[in-house]
Each structure stands twice: as C-alpha cells, then as structure tokens.
Amino acid sequence: MEAEDRSPAELPVPVPEERSLVERVLRGETEAFGALVDSHLERAYRVAYRLLGHREDAEDVVQDALLSALEKLDSFDLERPFGPWLQRIVVNRALNARKSRSLRTTEPLPLELAGSGRSPADAASDAQLRERLRSAMAGLSETQRDLIRLFELEGFAGPELGEMFDMPAGTVRWHLHQARKAMRAALAPYERSSG
Amino acid sequence: MSSIHEHDPASDAELRSAMLRAEEDAEWTAERAARLRQGVMARAELPLARRRRAVVRGRLRTLSRPLVPLAAAAALAGVLLLGPRMVGTGHSDPEGLHFPAALRPAVEEVLGTRISEEEFRLFTGGADAELLLTAAVDLN
Numbered sequence: 001m002e003a004e005d006r007s008p009a010e011l012p013v014p015v016p017e018e019r020s021l022v023e024r025v026l027r028g029e030t031e032a033f034g035a036l037v038d039s040h041l042e043r044a045y046r047v048a049y050r051l052l053g054h055r056e057d058a059e060d061v062v063q064d065a066l067l068s069a070l071e072k073l074d075s076f077d078l079e080r081p082f083g084p085w086l087q088r089i090v091v092n093r094a095l096n097a098r099k100s101r102s103l104r105t106t107e108p109l110p111l112e113l114a115g116s117g118r119s120p121a122d123a124a125s126d127a128q129l130r131e132r133l134r135s136a137m138a139g140l141s142e143t144q145r146d147l148i149r150l151f152e153l154e155g156f157a158g159p160e161l162g163e164m165f166d167m168p169a170g171t172v173r174w175h176l177h178q179a180r181k182a183m184r185a186a187l188a189p190y191e192r193s194s195g
Numbered sequence: 196m197s198s199i200h201e202h203d204p205a206s207d208a209e210l211r212s213a214m215l216r217a218e219e220d221a222e223w224t225a226e227r228a229a230r231l232r233q234g235v236m237a238r239a240e241l242p243l244a245r246r247r248r249a250v251v252r253g254r255l256r257t258l259s260r261p262l263v264p265l266a267a268a269a270a271l272a273g274v275l276l277l278g279p280r281m282v283g284t285g286h287s288d289p290e291g292l293h294f295p296a297a298l299r300p301a302v303e304e305v306l307g308t309r310i311s312e313e314e315f316r317l318f319t320g321g322a323d324a325e326l327l328l329t330a331a332v333d334l335n
Contacts, residue, residue: 059231176204180207
C-alpha cells in the first residue's frame with residue numbers, strides 16, 4: 001500500500017513574517033490583512049467545506065470566521081502560529097452553522113458528472129463505492145467523520161486537528177483509528193470484487 | 196495500540212483515493228478565491244479602520260502626555276484646594292494630605308486641566324510639587 005509519510009507531525013511554528021503581518025493587522029493595515037487572508041483562505045474554505053458539505057455555506061462561514069479573527073486578533077498569542085488559531089475559529093463557526101442553521105441540503109454530485117469520461121462500468125463501480133462509503137460514514141460519529149475527512153482529504157495532521165477541535169492529539173488519533181477501521185471494513189468487499 | 200497513542204497514522208492512500216472518488220470536491224477555483232477574498236476584504240474595511248483610528252488615538256495620547264504634566268495638574272489641584280495650608284508650611288507628609296469627599300469632583304476636574312509650565316509655576320509658588328503630585332496620584 002502506498003502510504004504518504006505523515007509521521008509525528010509537530011504543530012507548525014510561528015513564521016516570523018506571519019507574526020509581522022499579524023502585528024501590522026493589529027495596527028489596521030489593509031495590505032497586511034490581505035496577505036494573511038491570501039495565506040489562509042483556501043485551507044479555511046476547505047475545512048469549512050468538509051464540515052458543511054456545501055460550497056456557498058462554506059464561503060459564508062469562512063467570511064464570518066476571518067472577520068471574527070480580525071475582531072479577536074488582540075487575544076491572539078503572537079508566540080503561536082496563526083493558522084491553527086484561525087482554523088479553530090473556522091471549525092467552531094462551521095460546527096455552529098451545522099447545528100443552528102437550516103443548511104441547504106448537500107446535493108450529491110450527479111453520477112454522470114462524477115463519472116464523466118468514464119465507462120458505464122466504471123461509473124457503476126463508483127456509485128457502488130460511494131454507497132458503501134456513505135454507509136460506513138453514517139456509522140461514524142460526527143467528530144470521526146469530520147476528522148477522517150480533514151485528515152485523509154485535506155491532509156491535516158493529528159496535532160493540528162487537535163488544536164482545531166480542542167481535543168488532545170491522542171484523542172484525535174483514537175478517533176482516526178476507529179474511523180479508518182470502520183471505513184476499511186466497508187471497503188473490503190468492494191476491494192475484493194473490484195480487485 | 197501504541198502507535199495510536201504516539202504517532203499520527205500514515206495517510207491511507209487507498210482509503211483516501213476511495214474517499215476522493217466518493218466525495219464531492221471542494222472546487223477551489225480562482226474565481227471562488229477572488230470572490231471570497233473580495234467579500235472578506237470589503238467587510239474588513241470597517242474593523243481595520245477602527246484599528247487604525249485606535250492607533251492614531253493612542254499616539255496622540257502619548258504625544259500629548261508631556262503637554263499635560265501631571266505634576267502641574269496635581270499642583271494646581273493641590274494649591275487651589277489646600278494652598279493656603281500648604282504653601283510655605285514645609286509640609287512633607289503625603290499621607291497627611293486628604294481631599295474632602297465633597298471636593299473630589301472639583302479636584303478631579305482640575306486634574307484634567309491642561310496648563311502650561313508658566314501657569315504651573317505661578318500656581319505652585321513655593322509649594323512642594325512632589326508632595327502635591329503624590330497627593331494627586333493617591334487621589335486618582
């Protein structure tokens with residue numbers, strides 16, 4: 001199995017340039033805020049999207065989170081990296097939105113789009129796989145679903161996820177372990193039939 | 196089990212690939228990035244302006260501080276309220292200075308008054324400026 005090496009990841013250390021950007025934003029410099037936004041916008045959006053499953057809702061959450069970060073910036077510890085602090089705000093906002101807003105239903109990607117350029121057999125195989133994974137995901141807790149998506153699909157490391165979800169890294173690893181075990185079990189028959 | 200507690204699991208490439216096929220893509224496009232950035236920056240204008248204004252106010256406060264010598268204000272307050280008893284008495288015990296409660300508002304108002312060094316000298320006369328300052332600080 002090809003496995004991406006993501007051995008004990010440390011939390012990112014504060015980048016001096018980023019610290020200087022934050023200090024300038026504290027003074028109200030628009031250009032510096034723009035640079036911070038540029039650095040973190042895509043990751044913030046991807047996190048929000050994975051938690052909400054809807055692109056427009058994810059955009060709304062990201063905007064709110066960035067504005068909230070700007071308002072709360074005085075409480076940010078300059079000795080720490082900015083990214084996880086911001087992502088935590090994004091996660092909190094997204095989880096709140098998921099709870100309190102009547103989010104538009106996630107529209108599943110139509111099969112013909114998902115399978116565009118693929119043979120009917122491949123499209124059917126994808127549909128089967130999708131169904132198996134959805135069913136496996138449904139058996140996970142919300143937290144486990146969020147963590148496995150962000151870990152596998154967006155490449156966040158355990159310590160980062162711990163920071164974002166306000167839980168110890170060991171707890172994150174336990175959730176990931178449980179989620180992967182369930183997902184693996186769901187995939188096994190598919191792998192046997194397709195492999 | 197120990198690996199669960201000590202290290203991140205390595206990404207499972209097969210699982211990842213299956214999830215990518217099953218889940219919709221976030222579709223991060225240049226158009227979305229531009230729209231999102233524009234929205235954020237537009238909404239950030241006001242909070243950023245508030246921060247700039249706070250910085251300017253802070254600087255003004257710092258700059259104006261030397262123009263409002265606390266010693267002068269304190270002396271003025273002291274002389275106005277206690278002068279007759281203080282000037283020339285050689286009083287040197289700050290603990291001994293007590294502003295009557297009824298006069299507090301007036302004293303506090305005087306403490307906020309801007310006076311020049313010349314006025315300060317005029318008002319303090321021979322009083323102990325350091326003593327008056329201490330009394331005023333205590334009052335605050």
